[in-house]
Every structure is written in structure tokens, then in C-alpha cells.
Amino acid sequence: MxxxxxxxxxxxxxxxxxxxxxxxxxxxxxDPAPEAEVNTCMAELDDECDEKDHRLVVRNG
Structure with missing residues (x-):
């Protein structure tokens, strides 16, 4: 600058x-805080799947 x-x-x-x-x-x-929060949330929802064993929550972008 x-x-x-x-x-x-x-x-x-x-x-x-x-x-x-x-x-x-x-x-x-x-800011690393939002990234860490997303990673924590995704880890908590990792085993949530529908009847075809597709994950109910996925990260998009």
C-alpha cells in the first residue's frame, strides 16, 4: 500500500x-472461527443419514 x-x-x-x-x-x-464452527457442526451431523444411507447434511462450498 x-x-x-x-x-x-x-x-x-x-x-x-x-x-x-x-x-x-x-x-x-x-477469521478461523467460522471455519471451526462449520467443522464442529459437520462432525456432529456426520452420522445423520436417510434410508438410502445418504447424508442428510452436506457441506456446499
Whole structure:
């Protein structure tokens, strides 16, 4: 991320460069909590099958 920084350390929109850098980094870090929650749910429902032995709950995407 390149940007123009004034002498007082602020960028064109008025925030500090460090604030913008931290915000950009936070946007790029994926949150592992939703993935873990899905995996837990899928593990709990793993043995739920219909009369043809097809799983009732599958992960799509």
C-alpha cells in the first residue's frame, strides 16, 4: 500500500499511516472461527443419514 503522508504523519483522508496499515492488515487476516464452527457442526451431523444411507447434511462450498 503506497500513499502520500504529510509532515505530521497523516494521510490524504486525515488518518494516520499506522492506523491505515493496521486496518488493512486486519482486513487481510481471515477469521478461523467460522471455519471451526462449520467443522464442529459437520462432525456432529456426520452420522445423520436417510434410508438410502445418504447424508442428510452436506457441506456446499
Amino acid at each position: 503506497l500513499g502520500v503522508v504529510s509532515a505530521d504523519g497523516t494521510t490524504a483522508n486525515g488518518s494516520s499511516l499506522i492506523d491505515e496499515t493496521v486496518r488493512e492488515g486486519a482486513r487481510r487476516v481471515p
